[in-house]
Amino acid sequence: EPEVTQTPSHQVTQMGQEVILRCVPISNHLYFYWYRQILGQKVEFLVSFYNNEISEKSEIFDDQFSVERPDGSNFTLKIRSTKLEDSAMYFCASKRGAGANYGYTFGSGTRLTVV
Amino acid sequence: SQQGEEDPQALSIQEGENATMNCSYKTSINNLQWYRQNSGRGLVHLILIRSNEREKHSGRLRVTLDTSKKSSSLLITASRAADTASYFCATVREGANSKLTFGKGITLSVRP
Numbered sequence: 001e002p003e004v005t006q007t008p009s010h011q012v013t014q015m016g017q018e019v020i021l022r023c024v025p026i027s028n029h030l031y032f033y034w035y036r037q038i039l040g041q042k043v044e045f046l047v048s049f050y051n052n053e054i055s056e057k058s059e060i061f062d063d064q065f066s067v068e069r070p071d072g073s074n075f076t077l078k079i080r081s082t083k084l085e086d087s088a089m090y091f092c093a094s095k096r097g098a099g100a101n102y103g104y105t106f107g108s109g110t111r112l113t114v115v
Numbered sequence: 116s117q118q119g120e121e122d123p124q125a126l127s128i129q130e131g132e133n134a135t136m137n138c139s140y141k142t143s144i145n146n147l148q149w150y151r152q153n154s155g156r157g158l159v160h161l162i163l164i165r166s167n168e169r170e171k172h173s174g175r176l177r178v179t180l181d182t183s184k185k186s187s188s189l190l191i192t193a194s195r196a197a198d199t200a201s202y203f204c205a206t207v208r209e210g211a212n213s214k215l216t217f218g219k220g221i222t223l224s225v226r227p
Contacts, residue, residue: 031213033214035215035217041219042217042218042219042220043158043203043205043215043217044217045214045215045216048213048214056214089155091157091158093158095213098213099213101145101146101163101165102213103148103160103163104148104160104215105160106150106157106158106159106160107157108156108157109156109157109158111155
């Protein structure tokens with residue numbers, strides 16, 4: 001069964017450093033998302049991406065965050081200058097179609113620890 | 116406003132029993148989805164129910180949706196120890212860009 005692949009599975013970084021989280025969505029999917037889950041809290045929407053541009057972003061997704069689809073297969077989330085409160089599990093998701101009733105496929109997540 | 120609030124927050128049952136988890140939401144929705152998350156792992160999509168559907172089955176899972184009460188329930192029948200996980204409901208609002216809004220989740224423990 002097709003999978004969304006995320007790397008690395010765990011990343012530890014120093015506060016103030018830049019991190020790039022990588023995702024390979026399912027190949028025929030067109031809509032891509034990043035969500036995050038701070039330990040013990042809800043899964044929160046960060047950003048959605050379609051046709052090489054952001055279609056929606058949450059208030060969490062400030063200027064420190066950016067997304068890119070650099071080569072037609074990878075979908076990356078960059079955090080420019082990490083803060084302690086960025087520590088969370090980050091999930092990438094993709095879906096094939098635009099309609100709300102298309103199912104999402106989530107990756108296994110990247111656990112980001114900022115120290 | 117809070118969307119996708121599950122209850123109970125934690126549920127412990129014996130293997131073989133049924134587990135019922137509830138979710139309430141506040142806005143009009145296009146669909147509601149249930150996900151499972153094993154400890155520290157990714158989200159696994161279990162089932163999607165559209166706003167015009169009232170009940171849906173998938174294997175040992177049964178989901179109901181009551182749009183008049185803005186609530187949903189997930190029933191897992193004949194539970195197994197492997198069903199131990201956190202379960203989340205997530206809604207897609209009408210008119211939204213199909214982003215998911217998650218609840219806080221329910222921790223289900225199935226004792227062997």
